[in-house]
Amino acid sequence: MAEPLVRLSGVVKRYGETVAVERIDLDIGAGEFVVLLGPSGSGKTTVLSMIGGFTAPSEGRIFIGGEDVTDLPPARRPKATVFQDYALFPHMSVRNNVGFGLAMRKVAKAERDARADAMLKLVGLDGFGDRGIHQLSGGQRQRVALARAIAVEPKVLLLDEPLGALDLALRRQMQEELVHIQKRLGTTFVHVTHDQEEAMSIADRIVVMRAGRIEDVGAPARVYLQPATLFTATFMGESNILPGEVVEATSSVAWVKTAIATLAVPAQAAIGTRVNLSIRPEQLVIGRAAEGTEDLGTGRVSETSFQGTHLRARVAMQAGGGELLLRAPATLDLAVRGTIQLSVRPVDVVLLKG
Amino acid sequence: MRPRHVLIAVYVAAAAVFIFLPVVMLVLYSFQDGLVPVPPFRGFSLRWYEKVFANRKLLEAMGNSVVVGGLSSAVAASLGFLAAYGLARSRPRRADAIQYALMAPITVSYLIIGMGLLITFNGAGIDRSLVAVGIGHVVINLPLCFAIAYSQLGEHQANVERAAQDLGASDLQALLLITVPMLWPTILAAFFIAFTLSWDEFVIAFLLSKFDVTLPVVIWNMLHAGLSPELNAAGTLVFTTSIALVILVELLLARGNRRG
Numbered sequence: 042m043a044e045p046l047v048r049l050s051g052v053v054k055r056y057g058e059t060v061a062v063e064r065i066d067l068d069i070g071a072g073e074f075v076v077l078l079g080p081s082g083s084g085k086t087t088v089l090s091m092i093g094g095f096t097a098p099s100e101g102r103i104f105i106g107g108e109d110v111t112d113l114p115p116a117r118r119p120k121a122t123v124f125q126d127y128a129l130f131p132h133m134s135v136r137n138n139v140g141f142g143l144a145m146r147k148v149a150k151a152e153r154d155a156r157a158d159a160m161l162k163l164v165g166l167d168g169f170g171d172r173g174i175h176q177l178s179g180g181q182r183q184r185v186a187l188a189r190a191i192a193v194e195p196k197v198l199l200l201d202e203p204l205g206a207l208d209l210a211l212r213r214q215m216q217e218e219l220v221h222i223q224k225r226l227g228t229t230f231v232h233v234t235h236d237q238e239e240a241m242s243i244a245d246r247i248v249v250m251r252a253g254r255i256e257d258v259g260a261p262a263r264v265y266l267q268p269a270t271l272f273t274a275t276f277m278g279e280s281n282i283l284p285g286e287v288v289e290a291t292s293s294v295a296w297v298k299t300a301i302a303t304l305a306v307p308a309q310a311a312i313g314t315r316v317n318l319s320i321r322p323e324q325l326v327i328g329r330a331a332e333g334t335e336d337l338g339t340g341r342v343s344e345t346s347f348q349g350t351h352l353r354a355r356v357a358m359q360a361g362g363g364e365l366l367l368r369a370p371a372t373l374d375l376a377v378r379g380t381i382q383l384s385v386r387p388v389d390v391v392l393l394k395g
Numbered sequence: 396m397r398p399r400h401v402l403i404a405v406y407v408a409a410a411a412v413f414i415f416l417p418v419v420m421l422v423l424y425s426f427q428d429g430l431v432p433v434p435p436f437r438g439f440s441l442r443w444y445e446k447v448f449a450n451r452k453l454l455e456a457m458g459n460s461v462v463v464g465g466l467s468s469a470v471a472a473s474l475g476f477l478a479a480y481g482l483a484r485s486r487p488r489r490a491d492a493i494q495y496a497l498m499a500p501i502t503v504s505y506l507i508i509g510m511g512l513l514i515t516f517n518g519a520g521i522d523r524s525l526v527a528v529g530i531g532h533v534v535i536n537l538p539l540c541f542a543i544a545y546s547q548l549g550e551h552q553a554n555v556e557r558a559a560q561d562l563g564a565s566d567l568q569a570l571l572l573i574t575v576p577m578l579w580p581t582i583l584a585a586f587f588i589a590f591t592l593s594w595d596e597f598v599i600a601f602l603l604s605k606f607d608v609t610l611p612v613v614i615w616n617m618l619h620a621g622l623s624p625e626l627n628a629a630g631t632l633v634f635t636t637s638i639a640l641v642i643l644v645e646l647l648l649a650r651g652n653r654r655g
Contacts, residue, residue, distance in 0.1 A: 095557060115560045126551055128558035132576045142562035193562060 052101035079250035121190035136170035142193035300361025425627035467532035468589035475540025483548035536589035
């Protein structure tokens, strides 16, 4: 990465004895769509609030565009925020809401209105300028909040769970639109959410947070398929976690003995290390081990549920008494109490240390 | 109707009669076509209203009440709002203690407040006057105005102010362009509630006024001369004004809630 647009350097936030954010270093590049992902209490909103200037860090510095903004008030930072509850101005028209930031920058009324209307068009609210805020639906308010924030042409746009209040269909639609608008404007977006599917569908890069720390940073596919930690593996969606011990190792392959089977995994680990193996349910292969796959033995299907896009099944493995979660094609006729053979490609098995 | 419901209806009716009968009597006998406002009702007449509007003393007192009520309520509503805003936004360590201290005067009787002010003004060499009455009314209405404004300054409003600052507004701009207009119905409602209370407040107005007096004090003085339908008419005007203001307040608060 060249010069980062946003840089958090050793940032800590304490509230008395409680540590909300524990020494975070993070660089965000210009034009990047970064999602801070984590459960509640992970510190993701605090991080966003510190970039926005609404929360002062206890330690560390924050830079935007190379400038140290740690001590600047929110009004003087080159960013804008889309708030979780939208925080629109209820006594102003839609157009005046969107034009507010420009008014604060002393832009003349005519130009301000023209730019506000252009922003409304961009977010799909062409012709809504004269309406009052209370005449809008939740989704429309969301768009006004977005238009109001991008109208000031911020270097970085901060989004605090902006889609949390929308229903699923609208959420999906807004996710797509957010990505389109972001690519079109080229503005850096920093988006906070606890929804890992939302994170994967919109992010260039996901920052997984837990208990005030960064657990993992990377592109959605990497974070999902090759999670760096046990927490990331389980938080990014369902996963089979098999605890085990490294019984043999070369410089590129580790043999891990688990209750179900001993698997050769392409990873570096010292013999005797206790590790966890993570296998995504959709990466289990039904059938005897073929060329390039590792055998997991046989198991009995204990439960199936039809999920539309796939069939979700629990399989009680014969060896070790463990249970594996399986995602099979929706069309597969999988009998409960039937016995099946499972295997997995070694590249799909992720070795997690510690 | 089930017996339970009959009982409830009877109870509600009895309570309504108990509360409203005196007011109904007052209003009814203001239209009395006779010299005394007591049964029987002798017929409908507007002559007592004519007499009220010809009574210079009453009209002057009514004017005084409007001025004292208007100014004291404006001061109480402004100070109450600013106190609430300051407390809600700066979040001092013992915000709850400050809140209780500001609202404590609500529990003190008007008589005690009036006596206290009388003694204080005497000690300070300030004569009894309408200004003194107005100050007294600020004292009794400020806690109420504070409480009304404070109840409307929640986390959502704070977020809206944050949004304004986020877009480049200074603290003062956020206050004047966002918070005050956003809470305008609430501030107006506080003003009118204060005005209603000032409008028919008697004890403080009686203790702290001298030559110029407010409407309730004039009515009290006139009561010394005995009952007259003219007093009923004056009382009806006071009551009608209060009711109109209360309805206005309800409308304002409903509007404020719809916006919120």
